[in-house]
Each structure stands twice: as C-alpha cells, then as structure tokens.
Amino acid sequence: MVEEEKDGEAQAQAQEETTNLVVPWMRAPVDVSHVDSCSLETLPSLHPRLKEALEKMGISSLFPVQVAVWHETIGPGGFERDVCVNSPTGSGKTLSYALPIVQTLSSRAVRCLRALVVLPTRDLALQVKGVFDAIAPSVGLSVGSAVGQSSIAGDIAQLIKTHKLDAGICYDPEDISQKLESSAVDILVATPGRLMDHINNTKGFTLEHLRYLVVDETDRLLRESYQEWLPTVLKLTQASDDGLFPSSSPFVPSAFGSLQTIRRQSVERCFKGKPYPRLAKLALSATLTQDPSKLIQLDLHHPLFMTTGATRYRLPEKLECLRLICETGVKPVYLVGLLKSLEGEKCIVFTSSVETTRRLCKLLNFFGDSMIKAKEYSGGLNQAVRSKEIKAFRKGDIKVLISSDALARGMDVELVTNVINYDMPQYPKTFIHRAGRTARAGRAGRCFTLLGDHEVRRFSNLLKKVGNASCPIYPIPPYLFVPVRAIYEPALAKLKESVEPIAPKRGRQVGFKHNSRTTNSQTKRNKATSEQA
Numbered sequence: 001m002v003e004e005e006k007d008g009e010a011q012a013q014a015q016e017e018t019t020n021l022v023v024p025w026m027r028a029p030v031d032v033s034h035v036d037s038c039s040l041e042t043l044p045s046l047h048p049r050l051k052e053a054l055e056k057m058g059i060s061s062l063f064p065v066q067v068a069v070w071h072e073t074i075g076p077g078g079f080e081r082d083v084c085v086n087s088p089t090g091s092g093k094t095l096s097y098a099l100p101i102v103q104t105l106s107s108r109a110v111r112c113l114r115a116l117v118v119l120p121t122r123d124l125a126l127q128v129k130g131v132f133d134a135i136a137p138s139v140g141l142s143v144g145s146a147v148g149q150s151s152i153a154g155d156i157a158q159l160i161k162t163h164k165l166d167a168g169i170c171y172d173p174e175d176i177s178q179k180l181e182s183s184a185v186d187i188l189v190a191t192p193g194r195l196m197d198h199i200n201n202t203k204g205f206t207l208e209h210l211r212y213l214v215v216d217e218t219d220r221l222l223r224e225s226y227q228e229w230l231p232t233v234l235k236l237t238q239a240s241d242d243g244l245f246p247s248s249s250p251f252v253p254s255a256f257g258s259l260q261t262i263r264r265q266s267v268e269r270c271f272k273g274k275p276y277p278r279l280a281k282l283a284l285s286a287t288l289t290q291d292p293s294k295l296i297q298l299d300l301h302h303p304l305f306m307t308t309g310a311t312r313y314r315l316p317e318k319l320e321c322l323r324l325i326c327e328t329g330v331k332p333v334y335l336v337g338l339l340k341s342l343e344g345e346k347c348i349v350f351t352s353s354v355e356t357t358r359r360l361c362k363l364l365n366f367f368g369d370s371m372i373k374a375k376e377y378s379g380g381l382n383q384a385v386r387s388k389e390i391k392a393f394r395k396g397d398i399k400v401l402i403s404s405d406a407l408a409r410g411m412d413v414e415l416v417t418n419v420i421n422y423d424m425p426q427y428p429k430t431f432i433h434r435a436g437r438t439a440r441a442g443r444a445g446r447c448f449t450l451l452g453d454h455e456v457r458r459f460s461n462l463l464k465k466v467g468n469a470s471c472p473i474y475p476i477p478p479y480l481f482v483p484v485r486a487i488y489e490p491a492l493a494k495l496k497e498s499v500e501p502i503a504p505k506r507g508r509q510v511g512f513k514h515n516s517r518t519t520n521s522q523t524k525r526n527k528a529t530s531e532q533a
C-alpha cells in the first residue's frame, strides 16, 4: 500500500487551495476548543466495566474531543448524525470513536461484525487495534484485524467462526454440505487492500450487519481509491439498509444463499434497539479535507462537523517550533550538532524520501560511536524490520529514528520529545502530521526544521498556513558543532564507498545529497517515488 505523502498530497493541496468552496454543514461546526475535559466519574452513561478498563490504561478523564464525540453518539446525539472530526494530532481521536462504539456494542446479544475501522497503513491499524483491545474485551466484545503483510489464512482463522448446521434450521437444500460461517469478531480494524481481499474472497465474511464505519486519517484514505474500497463498503451496507440481499450485489459471492436473510433478521432481533439501524459514519483527521468532491464519497447522513478553533489547521498547544539555518553543503553537521544537544531524548528525524532516509542513517552511523546511533524506518524496509525498529524505539532502546513520511501520520510513540525536519516538508499537512509525532496528549514537544537560505521564505509561508507565526532560530552551542565538522568529510567518504551509486539519469547526481539545494531538487525528483507498506 502506498504510504508516502507525495504526488497525491501535492494534488490534494493544490485542489483544496484553488477551491474555496466549503460545504454548508462545515460552516457551522461544533468548536471543540470550547468543550472541557470530563472525568470518568461524571461522564454520563459510561459502562462501569469500560470505566475500569480506561482506568487500567491510566485514563482518569476524557479529552475535549472525546467528550464532544461522546455527547453526539452516546449522549443526546445518539449516533443520529454522521460525525466529521478535525482535531489536532495527539488530541485523542482514536479513543473518541473507540469508546462510544464499544459502549454501544456492549449491549449486543449475538456476535457479528458491527464496526469497521479503516486506516491507511498496517502499523496504524495495529496501533488502533491495540486501543480497542484495551477496552472491548471488558464488555465481552472481540476485536480483529485485517492488514497487509500478514497471513490471509491467519486472518480468516481469527475472523471467521465455522459452525455445524443445526438440524432444525431452514436452509437451501443445494447447500446441504456446507457448514455455517459467522463472524468471530464484533469489531474489525483493517487496511483497505486487505479488507477488499476479504470482501471478495473470504467465505463467510459479510458486512451485512455493519452499524459503524470509521474512516480514520480520512483525507489520506479519500485521496486514493485503494481498489474502490469505500464505494464497495457503502454499496454492501446500503444493500443491507434497504433490506436487499447482500448476496445479490455483484461484489460478494454468496456463501449462504437464502439462509443469509434468515440469519440477518434473527441476529438483528437479538440486538437491543433498532431492528435495522442506519450505518453511522465517523471520519477523522488532524487535517480533514474540506474538498466537497472528496467528502461526497463518504455519502454522509446529516453530518456534524467538529473542529478545534477558528483556523483550518491547528498545532498542539505545547508544541514549540524552532528552525536552524544551515550553511550550504554541511546540513548533516548541523543535524549531528542538534542531536548532540538533545542527547538522551527520543527524536524522529524526517527526510523527504526512502533513499535520503537510508543514506542519512548510514552517514550518521559513520560519524563514530561517540556521536549518534540512529536507526532507519521507511517503506524501503520490509515489514519485519520496520516492526522491530519501531518496537525498539517505543522501548527506548533506540533514541534516534530517521524516517521517511511513512511514520508521519498517526503513529503514537510515547515520550518522543523532538521531531526534526531534516528536509523541509513541502506541504502544510505534512508539517502538521510530522510535528504531531511529539507534543501529544497535552505533553510538551519541539519541532526543529533545518533550512537552507533559499528555503527560509517558503518555510515562513508554510508556517502561516499552519497558523504558526513564531519559529525562532535554535542556536547550537559551538562546542557541539565544531568537533562534528572535523569528522564530516571522512564520514561522507565512507558513505560514498558503502552505498551503491544510483543509476545515473540525465542531470542526476550520484551519492549523498548533503547540500540543501541538491536535497531540494532531489525532493522534486523523488516525488514519483512511492513507498510500499
């Protein structure tokens, strides 16, 4: 699956900037910045076992966005409107949907797939599954995942339960040899590609009982069609809403024939509440699209827009932005000086591409043991290596992670106190998501951006777009900077020996682009490079 924010982001940003159209329902939002946190004790209707589960997670109160969504779903709102949330990174959007969904499903009597949460990448999906896993079992709900690069057979074993047919059940005589399959999970967290695999190929996988659809990182998911996953899901659930057989849909081969209708009715009767509830949708992002042509794809019902403050984007409150103006040709020296000044703290260093990530990581490790030990995270690595590195980073065994934008969205790693833009982000949204890997959950954090002289103006414009005027220069003490300079050339020579030259193309330079100007041109060239998850 494509992870990198490149050409798609450019197009999306350009489109949004040229169209000033805002759909009417977005003009009268609920402003979450006027909502207060709420203690679990005073949160209305919270299931006692969910309260216990939250306390075990160390949570004693809900954040404003979580209170606002609770109000619209469990509170008086009662899930009657679809909800679109634009709320800063680290503000707790995951629990804002996980908690109401789990609370509502806690009263279900029969297990079947009621909630589907879709995320753009495998790592994000597994992170969100972890949040559901922490609360859903307390009320007897089961959570599954369907993500790329894991075994399909393993998925099926986890998601589908096979029963023998009871003698008294009315079934299609043609299907007499078949066993009855049903969902082994109430909630599924999935990436679009694997979801489509199950929709198209997995016997017994059905969305006919789906009540909740969450589209997390909405702008990212709406930008690419991922095998038409969204229209497919909507079509399948629409068929169910209309009382049509999903098996009549061209998308799904029927596993049960006429038995499906009998099962659907009996299952829904076993659910306290409405017999045929509407599919409720929740769409969330820190940079929610306002593009009507994108939003229309969600087919929203009487949507309610929640946002934070009056500006389009908002950075976390305790995020401090700083910049370093780098002399041409020696940007890595500035980076090492900066990392030395932050020694002992967890840092993510963002670059513009998989290739720069790989080379920069190698280069840092050539500076010698006394300098910086860094690891790499990008779509250029296989999943097992990525998972290993992120685990070590979470544990604190690795302090510096050099990453492409594969890590920019959604990833929640505790105690990351610094984000460093080694390459200046090209788009405001990329800045928001990268910077948002720190200063999460009300904590403090810093975002440093390394700039060449020629980038200063463009960066100031970008800061205006993200609503941040203040970004002072960070002074690196000379005693950290000067010794690094002395060992830069030997480290660079080692790097040149160790890396395979890139196949020369017209106007393409071979070797590590340590010059901020060439890094910028490399960024442009690499726009076509996509990352595979």
Ligand SMILES: Nc1ncnc2c1ncn2[C@@H]1O[C@H](COP(=O)(O)OP(=O)(O)OP(=O)(O)O)[C@@H](O)[C@H]1O
Residues within 6 Å of the ligand: 058, 059, 060, 061, 062, 063, 066, 087, 088, 089, 090, 091, 092, 093, 094, 095, 285, 286, 409, 410, 411, 412, 436, 440, 441
């Ligand atoms: N009520 C709460 N009390 C304390 N911590 C919380 C609470 N809700 C969420 N958190 C923590 O806040 C952090 C950020 O939450 P989450 O990942 O849901 O943010 P987000 O808004 O989805 O961010 P992003 O836009 O970057 O994806 C997580 O570590 C989570 O455990």
